[in-house]
Amino acid sequence: MADTTDLTRSIVRVMAQTAIDNEEYFGELDSIVGDGDLGFSLARGFEVVAQELNTTEDEDPGAFLRRVAILITSRTGGTSGPIWGTAFLRAATVASAAARIDRPTVIAMLRAAIEGIKARGKADLGDKTLLDALQPGVDELERQFTRDASDVEAIRATARVMAQQAEATATLQARRGRASYAGPRSIGSPDPGAIVVAYMMRAVSESWK
């Protein structure tokens, strides 16, 4: 168990670092059709997560993720707080219920996170949100697992798909969130939330040893 806990912690650490390092860039992205606060909101939330990572003891992945979920939910402002908090909470619930964190469990955790976001945001694929990078990415990860790819291979492929799909959101018209007010004017730039998850996945892939 110590292994998967360590792994979970290190993935979350990379995600947190990505949010902190790219605060300005993510804010820029959100200011094209949004209101520019995404970078700030995520950085403040994940900052607390990063601090917590340095101070807390080992525990099982479910309990750990629940703590992360609560920190993100309670400390992150904007739409991102509830969306990301819910995603982590749903993943945590699946992790806690599972006997061990194997490949099917990972997929189940991610699918639960996606369902959580959809429920919380009343959003679906094609609405131009982070879902449009996340869901194709998880589909790809599952495909890679099915064909028994190595961890590194699977993660690299997932990161690639998420990057592509995040960029591809530029062609979509936003139907949810603040960008939706722009109507047709939202077409032409990618969804910032989608870019964020793609960046996080790339960082995870690059950090994978």
Added chain:
Amino acid sequence: MADTTDLTRSIVRVMAQTAIDNEEYFGELDSIVGDGDLGFSLARGFEVVAQELNTTEDEDPGAFLRRVAILITSRTGGTSGPIWGTAFLRAATVASAAARIDRPTVIAMLRAAIEGIKARGKADLGDKTLLDALQPGVDELERQFTRDASDVEAIRATARVMAQQAEATATLQARRGRASYAGPRSIGSPDPGAIVVAYMMRAVSESWK
């Protein structure tokens, strides 16, 4: 008497037209170190004078100038209203007291106007006001009269001196009026009020037949 009244009226008409035609330019000049309202203030005041010129009967120059003085004083805003109104009023008083408007009377009228401005504005030569164009101009006019120059010659010479002296105010530091707040920063651009009187004199000179 009809002659000098007509002459007085036509000079005032040219002055009024100059103020009206150059509203924007005089405003520009006043916005370099001042507050930009000079063009507007003079145009509104002289507009009323121009209207009055079209509607009123002939009368003696003194009475006419007094009416102009009151119109200017009562309808012109800013520092210009009291300054210009006082100048016209003083000139009117000299005109009324004089048996006829000969060359010495003209000089006396202008000197009275200058004294009026000095008194009203607590200003003196070198303070960077319209006085710095007006007074040298009147000095020149008197010199031309002394050497028995023709009207046209005298007026042309006066206009020339006033234009030079108005430009030369650029080297002065303002000690009166709003420009004085700029201290040394008031050096480098001419006093707008001085340019106005020089413009009016040039117009009078050009209109002289």
Added chain:
Amino acid sequence: MKRFMNEPADFVRDMLEGVALANPDTLEYVPEFNLIRRKAGPSDGRVSLIQGSGSGHEPAHAMLVGPGMLDGACPGDVFAAPPLEYVLGATRSLRTPAGVVYIVNNYTGDRMVFEMASEVVRAEGIDVRTVLVDDDVAVKDSTYTVGRRGIAGNFFVIKAMGAAAAAGAPIDEVVRIGEAVNAATRSMGMALTSCSPPAKGAPLFALGESEVELGVGIHGEPGRQRTTLSSADQTVEVLLGAILAEHDVNRGDEVAVMVNGLGATPINELYILYGSAHKQLRERGIQVRRNYVGDYCTSLDMAGVSITVVKLTDEIERLLSEPAQIPIRVF
């Protein structure tokens, strides 16, 4: 973009601290939750009113706290709905047996966090309700959109609910009033310039020399269209036209009108617009019974305006005219 601040990250904190220092007898600042609350707090028999929302819209909402208005406001950072923790902290700090009502502007982030907070505090035994504000007609309200936005009209919702709560109305009644005022309120705005969020230090969007954004949102969201600035009279015609097209206001009705500056518009221009609005409504046979001219709900340093029209009933008019006392004052 020049502005008076210390560190951009301290913008909201420094501002809230200033508000509390300026009102030491009546207000209290709880930094932990970005909370400005009435020092006295609501008395036990009274419904408590809380507003969250992002910062950058001042005086809304942190400067609308006081007797007859909000009991507390826990703004998030600039343009960001408050984190859950703030809302929970504010609610626990201001709960009363009579219940708590959240006044929430209709934005995705705000709705979500107040929904989550409601779940949590309800489990703690607090009777909590929510009144949504969605007065901005720039955005079409349909099932395919996230619905109309809440903008300056929230002032009237807060004012009426505040008066009702101060008079000891039960929670159902306070909520009914809030919903009635929201239903009677429509607004639309226009931007002459973009706002510049402190952290970004640059405009969110760019407008040309004579270009305006018609129907702009208070976070710089796009509106209905980019168009050319025309005269004050024509601007009012366009805004009032759009508002009345989505409003049940008819000849013979009485209204309250707000001409709201978006942050960088001087009050002389607002009064020019008010004069136009007053006369145009009069021509339509609509009588302005109450008027509000000034900055009520802004978008940082945006130059622009919004107009709000509230259809008055005797009840709404009475609630709007009750006394109240907030940081925003003249004397």
Added chain:
Amino acid sequence: MKRFMNEPADFVRDMLEGVALANPDTLEYVPEFNLIRRKAGPSDGRVSLIQGSGSGHEPAHAMLVGPGMLDGACPGDVFAAPPLEYVLGATRSLRTPAGVVYIVNNYTGDRMVFEMASEVVRAEGIDVRTVLVDDDVAVKDSTYTVGRRGIAGNFFVIKAMGAAAAAGAPIDEVVRIGEAVNAATRSMGMALTSCSPPAKGAPLFALGESEVELGVGIHGEPGRQRTTLSSADQTVEVLLGAILAEHDVNRGDEVAVMVNGLGATPINELYILYGSAHKQLRERGIQVRRNYVGDYCTSLDMAGVSITVVKLTDEIERLLSEPAQIPIRVF
């Protein structure tokens, strides 16, 4: 430069008309003299207070008319002292047997026109006095200059005189109070951007990306120096430092503080500055007993601020706390 207006030449008229339309029960607009006057007018036993000055400083002065403040204001055009006719018209319209006091900001044009008006109406049997306001420490007061300018501090002079006049104080007393408040009041401003007069349609001066004009006047007059914008705390330190250097305020004294927006500065920034000012004064042992945060005396669409410190005596504090009612209001 975009702004909400009709013809530039109608800027002042349209604004004053808007003010009157927004306050139909209490105010009256006399277009002939650009006059906003109390509908009721001053009663016979009361001293009448009139303020002229140029427009473009709203709410000063046309929006400061009402019970407990001015009886009338007859502004000139933007940044231009009113023509004599306006002052005469206003005076004749608002004269009372108890006398008339002109409150005049210390500028060449304003002083001249009120002096001339005084001569004229005195000859008509009106007991007229003048109180000069010169609170701006940016300008050195010496015999070689035209003296300090009147800026936002005039609010306190008007408020105190208004309270005294409302209470029926005789004219000598009203003048004494005005002079006492003016003597107890010092201000200084800072511009982040220039204003743009409507007729000009362009800025009066240009400031660089991070440049400010320290000690700017409310007509865009230059101040003490061009310098670089620093933090809000440092800005307050500089402004307060300059003010207190020319002010008789010492440890243990009580003061009123105004943080005044110059037209385009959002209220959140003003509260950040207020917080700094409050704390810095506290550190100097000076207690802020009354505070004023908002737009009181502006320079059209200038982004910037001025700070005013009034040394309080019991008398001044009492007069400032009396109720008054003017167009500028929240509810």
